[in-house]
Amino acid sequence: MESIQIAVRLRTPDPQAVTALNAIKAMRLQLPPIKLQRSELWDFELSSGGEKIVSELVGHFTDIVNPNKQSWFFTGKDVLFEGEDPELQWAGIVVRDHADSVSKNWTSLLKRRGFPVDSLRYSVLWRLGYLKDTDEALVKKMALDLSVSNTRAGGLLSNPVSQEVAFWT
């Protein structure tokens, strides 16, 4: 069994990230993130084929990656996300639905098409860029606080009733 993750991003600035950053600015936090990036994450569990199979199905299904407007790469290779400022300190937050028909239906579709995919999971990765000299533990705490909308005024990126968040490493 192989686990392979890809990240998919818009080639242009992501309007969702722009809106999220504006909403964060309106929250008037003491230490808000300076930049915000959004990617879609697709986690594949494969019985065989590895990156070759993933590349093949990414090339085949434009609903996963539309090459006209999106770029993608395999994560876990210590690459800096395109467009990310290396002078900032970045924290990654992954948001997933507890029950997710996108993942379920894609798994079923890929199996039917004969791809050696045991499961697939869709999630959204938010990368929050803070000032470089901010304490790392504080960055993590602030990113987590911002990630969960427990109240109308606090948090933003996930609904705690229907979604779960985790740090992206």
Place this chain on the structure above:
Amino acid sequence: MSSAAVIRFPGSNCEFETARVLRYSGIDTRIYNWNDIERLSDNRADAYVLPGGFSFQDRIRAGVVAARESIMDLVFEEAINGKPVLGICNGAQVLLESGLVPGWKPGSVQGALAGNLAPGRSGYLSGWVHLKASPEAIERCPWLCSVDQESFPLPIAHAEGRFVFREEDMDRVKSHIGLKYCKENGSASSGWPENPNGSALDIAALMNAEGNVLAMMPHPERSFHLWQVPPDIGGPWGDRRRNSSLKELEELPGPGAVIFKSLAKYLGVE
């Protein structure tokens, strides 16, 4: 004259028909932009409606950005003071993200309208569903006080309409149910397709504890007139639609009218 305010966010797309059916129901209705806070503050309404659409393009998740707009502070305050507030579809998503519904602790997010869960498909769905009001809602919700115990059809059109609650809240949410998805004859839903999105407890509309705030996913403003009911729909409303003359179709109310007539009755509109 009783008045209603329809709040338009960037991306709302049902504000005109919503305002029109409120006016048809005898309620003086104005549409306010999300940044018309002062004008709305100076002209407080007797009731507020958050219409359907895709506020802020559903960015981040449906309803969350609109829920943080300053105009929602005013709606929040009016809701807490007992004024009737209705959220239709995207408006319902705004109400849940605002913490007004279910509203056990107003302002806290205690429910969600998550992505639809239906066998073999995901994303946006549209169609007609059958609904039944709960006795509690008929008793205490100004938007449902004229509804009877019979089932009635309304259209739905959404990608995120599945009511979700924490496990520990599943018991207490039962007394907040406004409308439930049901079979055409009014009997309980047995899941999909009567419940088209996998909503917990077959909930189609949910109110706060006081009953004055209602978040509903179906669109009553799209079925205000009988001619808007599809002729091939089953049940008594389908029969009524098929057996009506052209003149009757123009004049007779559709199943969605009862939501706005309820408000008119509640506000004492003649």
